[in-house]
Amino acid sequence: MLRTVRATRYVTPLREGGSLPAIIEADDLGMYVLKFRGAGQGPLALLAELVAGEMGRALGLRVPELVFVEVEAALGRNEPDAEIRDLLKRSVGLNLALDYLPGSTMFDPAAGDTADAKLASLAVWFDAFVANVDRTPRNPNLLKWHGDLYFIDHGAALYFHHNWQSIDTAAHSQFSAIRNHVMLPWASALDAADAEAHQQLNTAVFAQILDAVPDAWVTPEGGVADATERRAAYVRYFDERLAASSSFVEEAKRVRAELV
Ligand SMILES: Nc1ncnc2c1ncn2[C@@H]1O[C@H](COP(=O)(O)OP(=O)(O)OP(=O)(O)O)[C@@H](O)[C@H]1O
Ligand SMILES: [Mg+2]
Structure with a gap:
């Protein structure tokens, strides 16, 4: 059901995310937001991200495409930040990612979004x-993109x-x-x-x-x-x-x- 891609480039960490997700590039030349298996919340957070995300999609909500991402040891070798290097090392093997929505912004009722x-x-x-x-x-974990709303960040669901x-x-x-x-x-x-x-x-x-x-x-x-x-x-x-x-x-x- 889900595609599997291989991470080829660590682009940048998303520092606002508690689990230190990152934008990566994959061997299909796509950009993804990678949720690392080695992050503090562990594999159950990836399970929740996948299961809740696909449940949302089955309901007809927009969820960015989810893919499995193969991370190899080589990906983190030249990473200067020790925290990121460790996270990559702990995450060698299978991880989960969402299609990256470039230029998306967060839904914000205080700014008039309805x-x-x-x-x-x-x-x-x-x-x-x-x-x-x-x-x-x-x-809100709700991204506005090309006039539609996308649901992200389900790692804490199914507690x-x-x-x-x-x-x-x-x-x-x-x-x-x-x-x-x-x-x-x-x-x-x-x-x-x-x-x-x-x-x-x-x-x-x-x-x-x-x-x-x-x-x-x-x-x-x-x-x-x-x-x-x-x-x-x-x-x-x-x-x-x-x-x-x-x-x-x-x-x-x-x-x-x-x-x-
Ligand atoms: N598919 C995507 N496309 C574009 N930006 C994204 C995407 N997924 C996540 N982001 C951005 O990265 C941020 C962190 O992602 P996410 O909320 O999934 O991570 P998290 O570590 O679970 O965060 P939290 O601290 O909310 O638990 C989001 O708030 C959003 O700004
Ligand atoms: Mg979030």
Whole structure:
């Protein structure tokens, strides 16, 4: 499902990103924003970036193309910055990247940016579904590019996977953090978004997305459950969360009513 490219040039770090992502060039001459496997948040952040990103795409949201990126030891050898050199060394092998959108700017309501009800509602639904807390006015992770909005930075979504004991609670969570969602003010069509999401998502879609994740990212702790079993556990989580969507939809409607 995802293409694999090879990194050929480290162009520049994106210092505003907490995980020190970088713009790189690849052997297809494309430019990408690389999320390193060796960054502090580890392989589960890459899994979240991939799974949530593809989930957004399946819902009809714009997400820059995601690709696997092969990083070789040679890439970091001449890097003068020790922090970057170490990060590259820890990330030799498979990583994840997003197509780089040159000249894009961040969505900013304070500067007058607005969103239409359909898109905003689907975005709110999506972020509640994957439990993504990184879509706030301070950190919207929403890029304006050629007149469209692109959703990025899903590495912190699916936080339940850091603690599988919490999975049942997470699947049925109202996701109260939705009150801080940057698009909530425009999300006046949440019931329609819920209906649309139920049209687009199902077990087969979830399974196909999980199948794309490399084994080593699915069970980075090595072993506990094997990768196949763990993938099935993610799929069950999404099935349950979809079936329980009315709980987070009602919560989003409730907090929005207090807002507008
Ligand atoms: N595909 C892209 N095209 C252009 N710019 C991008 C792209 N992806 C990320 N950026 C820029 O790089 C910044 C950091 O990326 P991102 O938010 O994904 O990294 P992060 O380390 O997860 O950041 P955070 O500190 O928000 O957790 C973004 O805020 C954005 O300005
Ligand atoms: Mg970010």
